Amino acid sequence: MVSHGKPKRARRIALTALGAWLGIATVAFGCSRKQNLVDEPDAGGTVTGTPVCDGGIPEVPDSGIESDELVACADRPVGDCQGSNDFPCEFELWFRDVIDACQDRAACNAAGCVEAATSGDGCVTSINMTEPDSTFASCLVETFGAYRCPCGVTSARRFLGLTNSGCHRPCGTGEEICPSGETCVDGFCEPSGAGGGG
DSSP, rough: OOOHHHHHHHHHHHHHHHHHHHHHHHHHHHHHOOOOOOOOSSSSSSSSOOOOSSSOOOOOOOOTOOOOSSGGGSOOBBBBTOSSSSOOHHHHHHHHHHHHHHHTTTTTEEEEEEEEEEOOOEEEEEEEEEEEOOHHHHHHHHTTTBBBOOOOOOOOEOOSSSSSSSSOOOOOOOOOOOOTTTETTTTEEEESSSSOOO
């Protein structure tokens, strides 16, 4: 009787080594994530790569984010920045949602880099913009100034585009084709008086 144990054993060792290598490779390369918080600019300007909003973003002067008229930080409810038990601070996700809502309120005219930073108590204490827009900044103060986050010191940045000249929302159907004060022009909602009829 001839034993074939050695080839089986060698194959088992090779498969075990391959499994261990794949496990290490999965951990090393599979557990990374990158969040792209860049809005593409509208027509106008040429982008040669993604602009980086690293440091040097000036604080919006007199933004009001530290005004005594705002509710004291400790008395504010927690905003939509509370995550799961493993990741209790979801400031970047909330920041993105607030930026989207405020850009909509500012008729998509804000451009450049925007940054918000929290203090150790979880309240936003600075709003920074390279191209300040008063409507956009007021919206940020109104939202960030009403809530706190279960976070320590953190910040988030976003590039809004080189230039923005208003939202390009397609006209709707039904009763409200465009928001109040806007008219459907060539398939897009524009401020009333911006062109042909609806």
